[in-house]
Amino acid sequence: MTVRDMLTHPWLTVRTQIALGLFFVVAALPKIADPPSFAHMIYNYRLLPGQLVNVSALVMPWAELLMGLALICGIWRRAAATLVGALLVVFIIAISVNLLRGNAIDCGCFDVAAAGRSVAERLHDMRMIIVRDVGMLLLVAQGLLGADRAEGGGAL
Numbered sequence: 001m002t003v004r005d006m007l008t009h010p011w012l013t014v015r016t017q018i019a020l021g022l023f024f025v026v027a028a029l030p031k032i033a034d035p036p037s038f039a040h041m042i043y044n045y046r047l048l049p050g051q052l053v054n055v056s057a058l059v060m061p062w063a064e065l066l067m068g069l070a071l072i073c074g075i076w077r078r079a080a081a082t083l084v085g086a087l088l089v090v091f092i093i094a095i096s097v098n099l100l101r102g103n104a105i106d107c108g109c110f111d112v113a114a115a116g117r118s119v120a121e122r123l124h125d126m127r128m129i130i131v132r133d134v135g136m137l138l139l140v141a142q143g144l145l146g147a148d149r150a151e152g153g154g155a156l
Contacts, residue, residue: 004145013146014074016139020084021071023136024064027110031061041108045094046101063087078147085140092133099126 006012031038039057042048048056064087070080091107098105104122107129117125 007142008146010146013143016143016146017071017074017077017081020081020136020139020143021068021073024068024084025072026068028061028065028068030110031057031108032065035061038108041106044103044105045098046103047094047097078144081140081143081147085137085144088133088137088140092130092137095126095130095133099123099130 035054035057038061039054042056042060043050043053063083067080067084067087070076071084091109095105095107102123104119105126106117106122107126109129
């Protein structure tokens with residue numbers, strides 16, 4: 001068995017899709033519960049026009065929840081994984097832009113309440129979030145490669 005075979009094995013692919021799905025479901029729930037706080041987090045990124053902030057705060061968490069549930073349940077797996085990957089790229093870019101600006105923000109990833117951390121702590125957190133999101137992007141890649149291997153089988 002080659003390394004590629006091991007990395008794209010259906011056993012690993014299914015577990016990867018469930019882990020990613022759980023991650024997105026858990027991230028969506030506090031945002032759904034408190035849209036105004038999440039809207040404030042989105043506003044702090046200073047990337048969207050004001051008119052899109054509230055719409056994004058209402059739509060994005062539900063999209064994350066649906067993508068996560070699709071991955072967990074094994075439905076629309078390729079589409080859900082692709083959308084999760086695209087969302088992760090958007091998150092990485094948004095946090096990177098603010099990091100380059102020196103704009104120390106709370107990402108709003110899991111907890112929409114302000115953490116009360118110092119600027120240095122928030123900048124460090126932002127770097128770690130980028131590393132985490134790149135890692136999750138690798139999991140998405142594994143899932144999509146595993147799906148290519150299975151092509152119609154039981155994997156992602």
